Amino acid sequence: MIIFEGDELVVHYHQGNTDYALVTFEGAHETKNATKTFFGAPVVRKLGITCIGVTAKVDHWYISPDTSAVQECILNITKKFSKIVVIGISMGAHTALSWSKILNADTVLAMAPKWSLDPDECPVHQYYLTHNFRDSMKGMGIRKEQLQGRLFVAYDPLDEGDWEQSQLLSRKIPEVKIVNTYYSGHVIIHSLSGSNLFGKVISALAYGSDQDVYSAIAKSRRFNENNLNARLMRTSDRHAGLVAKTLMSPSVMRLQRKQKIFQNEALMGRVLYNLLLSDRFEEAAKFYDTATEIAVFGDTGDNQNTVVSEERFLILSRHGYILCYNPREKIFCARNVIIPDREGVDVYAVKLTVGLVLAVRINMVETYFSFRDGKIKFTRALDDDHLIRLVPFSQDNEVHKYYAVHTETGYMCSHPDHRITLNAANLSDWERFTLLACLSQGISEKTRKISDLSVCPETQSTVESFPDHSSPSYQNTPTFWQKWRDRLSG
Incomplete structure (x- = not known):
């Protein structure tokens, strides 16, 4: 009183x-x-x-x-x-x-x-x-x-x-x-x-x-989850794998207020981006699935049936944002990686005979983007010379990690305030994108369970922990993700 x-x-x-x-x-x-x-x-x-x-x-x-x-x-x-x-x-x-x-x-x-x-x-x-x-x-x-x-x-x-x-x-x-x-x-x-x-x-x-x-x-x-959040944020750029394992550890899973940690979009985006850049693709997919479940529901489900698409990849920026398209404003934009916070539909990277292109699904219809005369347009024509494509960021060993989007006005650039522009003159960090597997709840002909990603089909075994990159068997046996990366660059 x-x-x-x-x-x-x-x-x-x-x-x-x-x-x-x-x-x-x-x-x-x-x-x-x-x-x-x-x-x-x-x-x-x-x-x-x-x-x-x-x-x-x-x-x-x-x-x-x-x-x-x-x-x-x-x-x-x-x-x-x-x-x-x-x-x-x-x-x-x-x-x-x-x-x-x-x-x-x-x-x-x-x-x-x-x-x-x-x-x-x-x-x-x-x-x-x-x-x-x-x-x-x-x-x-x-x-x-x-x-x-x-x-x-x-x-x-x-x-x-x-x-x-x-x-x-x-x-x-x-x-x-x-x-x-x-x-x-x-x-x-x-x-x-x-x-x-x-x-x-x-x-x-x-x-x-x-x-x-x-x-x-x-x-x-x-x-306290705020203290853990702050510590992991400072570590996420250099030790993304360690941060991911910490977040998925039994100690964190037992925290009553762990949902608040997984709703830290900046942390989730950084961890995912850096996992992908260090070729930890299975870990990124498993982490993305777990983080989404906990951020939305507060915990993970007992009977998960999460699958990974072989057809489409989300496009992740250097800031840990997902590339989107706002049909109302007719502009590209970026959203938080776990819980969307912007109006727009997700943009996918799709491999076609003409290369790796940007696409969206509108009422289940796959539609591609073209850019001409300074305007973004939808197209179904694969022979369109103005299709917006993803191209390797560089021609060195990073070809499977980084991609850039080039248009007639310049390069696509992702800004920290979620803006996307298409007129960057030079390639730098903000023009750098990587690919994150699309997840879905259900069964499809062209999908595989996350738990089976790191093994050959004939082994019929389930991997319950993150892959050991130092293991000879892991190095000698191409994983699903390695095969898909080869397909993207081939």
């Missing part, structure tokens, strides 16, 4: 059964929810923690005409408790530290605070000066005389801005205990989420030693 509402600040109260009181301060960009909820609300309600949640209707770091009234309101409640724990994130982290003495705090956890937004005190990005700073915030740098209690300050050292702030704060206030939360990003709470785990962090802040606090934070992050 709300126990105070001023022009700029709001105080929420939740009565729990703890012998300590928790005070929380919300971060910036949550002004629309200032009267609706507060930072930590789901956790304290579930675990029965007595909490005062302070929120802001404006993003001015809780430096407001309402400040004194809010502090008095908090003290009227916390004076009945023997221990006070204060937690704040981002904008609220600065307040958690600067109000710690006024609130008689025993322990403070400040997640990614800025020491000051005053340009006369330290370098400040123009964004904050434009959107957040006002005259009443001059001299807002945190001072030693404002501090009380054990002071834990968490930063992600891989976030350049936050790393700079951690160095500044350490110089200004050497008493603080810096907690490095690698891969968490600025919004650290996302890598500490989970009511029970974060509840243990709060309990450690209230009752535990310094080491208990460090341990509780580390354990909370170890089992």
Whole structure:
């Protein structure tokens, strides 16, 4: 319930059964929810923690005409408790530290605070000066005389801005205990989420030693899908095979919230693209199937009958996007690799007597593309000189991995914002595409089950794990994918 509402600040109260009181301060960009909820609300309600949640209707770091009234309101409640724990994130982290003495705090956890937004005190990005700073915030740098209690300050050292702030704060206030939360990003709470785990962090802040606090934070992050997502993203370009195996491992499959990991389109696209470039075609097909099932349904089905087409391939860009065509706008575009997020139909690479061409299916009718006079048109004529074709990106050993699309105006280029243009003058990474097998649920004459891709038909055995590329039998026996790649380039 709300126990105070001023022009700029709001105080929420939740009565729990703890012998300590928790005070929380919300971060910036949550002004629309200032009267609706507060930072930590789901956790304290579930675990029965007595909490005062302070929120802001404006993003001015809780430096407001309402400040004194809010502090008095908090003290009227916390004076009945023997221990006070204060937690704040981002904008609220600065307040958690600067109000710690006024609130008689025993322990403070400040997640990614800025020491000051005053340009006369330290370098400040123009964004904050434009959107957040006002005259009443001059001299807002945190001072030693404002501090009380054990002071834990968490930063992600891989976030350049936050790393700079951690160095500044350490110089200004050497008493603080810096907690490095690698891969968490600025919004650290996302890598500490989970009511029970974060509840243990709060309990450690209230009752535990310094080491208990460090341990509780580390354990909370170890089992958090946001932390795993961030780590795998950083590894996906160089070690796509390892990332794919990690994602399909029993440990990840047991995670309750694994669906969120597989809905990370950027990660899925990168892994698939790099698997294909490293000739791990069976792994890419199996991974694509599993990722789609989990992202859509939350888990994999018991009776999968997924098959791989020998006729059509999806076209995957360097950014991990699938090539599409928007008939309404008459333009090529790109969609996310797992769950489509753009209007359009998928474009396929189809092998015909005239070469490898772009095609779509409209009402089950296979239609090809031509490009003339600066316009994309549909055609059924295979002798059309303007058919849009995929051609080898280069004439070296990468011929089976990379393809380019060339038109009369230049090369097809895939942009990070999902745009597709057709006028690139030079071949570079953004003009590079590879092919991903189309998957379907059903039986067809020209399909094979993924589980049988890496064996010869006469062996009649099922491969249950990824192929071992160092195995002599694997190297000497052409797989389905190797045969298909030869067919594409032949």
